[in-house]
Amino acid sequence: MDKFLINFILIIISLILFLRGFFPVQYTSGNDSARPTQLNGIEFNLEQLYKPEVDRLVFIIIDALRWDFITQQNFPNLAPAFHQHGCMHKVHVQSPTVTLPRIKALTTGRVPQFLDVVLNLVGTNKLNDSILHQAKNAGKKIIFYGDDTWLKLYPDVFERWEGVTSFFVNDYTEVDNNVTSNVLNELSNSDWDIMVLHYLGLDHIGHVHGPFSPLVQPKLQEMDKVFKRIYDETKVWNKKTLVVVTGDHGMKDSGGHGGATYAETYVPFIAVGLPCVNGSIKQIDIPATLSVLLGLELPSSSIGRPVLNMLVGLSQDRQLYILNYVSSLIKSISDQYEEILNDATSYHYKFMVSNSTKDATSAQIQYQAYINMVTENLLHVSAVQDDYTLLVSILALLNLLCVVFSNLCFLGDGTTTQLAVTLILIIQLLPTLLLTSVLSIALLLYFLLQNVVKVARCVKPNDNGIFIICTVLYLSSLQSSSFIEEEHQTWYFMLGTCILLKGYKLKHFQMLPILIFIRFIRTMNPSGDKWSHLPTLSSWFVLEENYVFYQILFCSSLMLIYFCCNKLLKRHSLVIPLILIFIYVFHTCFEKSPTVGKFIWLGIGFNFLLELYRFKNYADQFVVCWILLCSLLIRPHNLVLIPICLFSCALVQNYLKNSLHITMITLLIGKVFFFAQGNGNSFASVDVASGYVGLQSYVPSIVFLQIVCHTYTFPVLVTLFTITTHSRLVWEISIFFRTLTLVTTCTAILIHRHHLFVWSVFAPKLLVESFNCIELLVELLIFKFIKLSKCNSIQTDVNKVNVY
């Protein structure tokens, strides 16, 4: 027990090593953003060539504004305004489509690090190179109202500001009213030059109700009214004002965001108040374009292009100068394609000497080609990984996997391997030399060979054929990006096959209901990408006209849960039905009021203590408490999954004899329900709204804990359910399969690290697997702790008896 805990901790350490090697931490930043003053000896007339086009900028960011939200109906004022006095661009957003990295992209013009998606929840540190800094340096006054993430990123840039918290998703009116009231005050002030607004309400509606909710249209119309107020005011001012409306990222049909699907990665960019032409751009182009329009210096590490469609009002020499400026900036970041740049500058020089339009056009084309090519390249090769570290950690993982496997087959404990791996990991975590890396790879290979030989020698043919086939198929499916996106399909298919074959072979046709359950639950929630547009049962239940069915489903699932709890405890409890009734009331009558939520939490805690006090059948009481906890967090229409899951597990335990098979299939069931609940390999699938039960404001630790509990409802439930009978097997098999998947994912991501989808599919998958492993570690530690305390209390009991 202790040994495989240590082993698993070693696995986690190797994983951390891999993650550290894979996700780049440092960025190559540009050095100098000074404007070029001369070309081949000819001086530029800077005052003429680079001057502001607009005096004032109102930058409105509407969180999660999808591309298809811009309609005449939703924006009755904005839509005609940009048709007459502006333009709309279709913006492509890089994944991960989460707010923090998107704000970074919008202000710095570079692709943020992938790990920002994690930092989005944890916290932020400030930036010091962005369009806002350039504006401040140029003496512009900036005011900001909206999402307080901006204030964390840019604490000393704004003249006046007020932040609203971005994480409390249940509030979608107050959060925007705060911003709007500030805006109305500011419109009469004339001292500011740039106003940044970040509206969060739409994103919150998306997280809780999805993009097709009836709440969306009024919200968009509210945004439109804000725009109208600002736009009407700009006509009065005696300044050239540009009003920009854009979204930081889109929204999936299921309401979340974070992945790389079409709905998440395309947002509108609307500019009003400037002659311009419609087009399509990348999000990182926005800061460069705005800097040029404001006559500011570009952010020094920006790799975005200035959008010429926005600069149609400028004369040709000014456009050429801007292109030259951007090219010189990009050249300081990357030294590729220099010959094209040389070509462009020579045409530019010719134009400056001769003033012929033909040369100007050629120069313009060459400049654009250069910028496009380099930017494209920088987008894809934004990470430099340390191959040796990756290789060492994969080999270490493989070694540890062998140890787990030999433990599983009672082959001995593999202490030497563990020791060697520990040593190598410690060495690798320190700053390393090439020589030590090569040495450790060699050593690990040697141990691996030894272990493989040892394991291979004692593998006997057995009747686990179907499991082996399924495992092999699953592991090979991890090499393909589409199978990773549709992983839930693999699990449904495999569980179906296993149940059918086992039931058929043992003639236990009573297990067939599980097949029907699987078929039913796979229609519950949208998952994956390919079929996510199809209607699902959950969206049907949420519809207004199906409220009766929704209530029936909700009540009957609560009743089923009560029945399950009674079965598990083998007696009737009074507290459980009370809690369940309160959960019902919480969802239907009180519209998830925080007070009731807290009260239910207290009830669950009370119940837990009560059960602990009774101290009869440990694991089952934990199951009951976990069920109650999850019933509170889970969405009402998903509640029915809990009794179905328990019933399936019970069926499997009743009708199968081989304990290995029971554990495998119950763990499979846990995985299947994990996906059936709506989770997947994309950050968009995490249900953020579940974290706010019983909360009035954003408390990071509690929100995080609740989200984790909600996400891992079923894997934990299944483990707890099986642990009474198959304690050792459950842990060993879960660790074995988690490690196996982890190793395969790591290998896949190493092979595909130059793949087109590496950041949109493989990297999220790796993070999801890492989270799975860490979750398992936490589970294991808690289990150990409880077991220890149980032993202790039994011992104290024994002591007491002895004393008496």
Add this chain to the structure above:
Amino acid sequence: MTAVTSDVRFRRIITLHSICTSIYTSFIIFILVYTHKIYEIGKRSSLPVIGVLIVGECLKVVFRPFTSETSTKEKQNKPKKFNLSSKLKCALVLCTSIVIYYCLAVLFGAPFLSSHEETFMFALLLTVLTVLPSCLAVGADVTIAILIDLTSFEGDIITETIKQNICVTLVGAWLGAVVIPLDWDRPWQAWPIPCSLGAVIAYMCSNLFNIVGMSSKTLKKKTGRYNL
């Protein structure tokens, strides 16, 4: 002695049948691909293909050469074949199998509220490839016995071959589903084309395997491999 000779005869029959089957199934696949009718394999318009398969199976029963050596078993079997009740039983088994295959397809993820035609055609195809040959060759009763106990049913060499064909065909259909979730967006990824094709190809492969196995004559317990 007679058992040995009948065994040899069965082997010859199986070899001959397998050769015929693999020829006409490969021919069907070839024609389907060549005429681009492959995308219609789940539609009503592909009924002729199934018709050809049925005719092929029937011909196999009618055409049983090498009778001159021993015909003791043949005589015992003959009166049974023209029995009306046994024919009805066969029809019943076939219909049930269509229903069961349909249900299984839905349980494994085929659309429930739409694509009835496609799922039905798939169930029909599987029935024709698995249950029909068995019904025609050994009768309804033995077929039921085989189907209920695919993994451990023991019988003569013909039953063994049928059993193997059924297993391989079903595995083929199962494996065919693997390509459906890929995001290539090709027309042949639509349900049930990969599964149907998988079944037909697996059936062909099983027959080819039979030819090799029978001709090498060392086939003893090969079918035991498919004990999944």
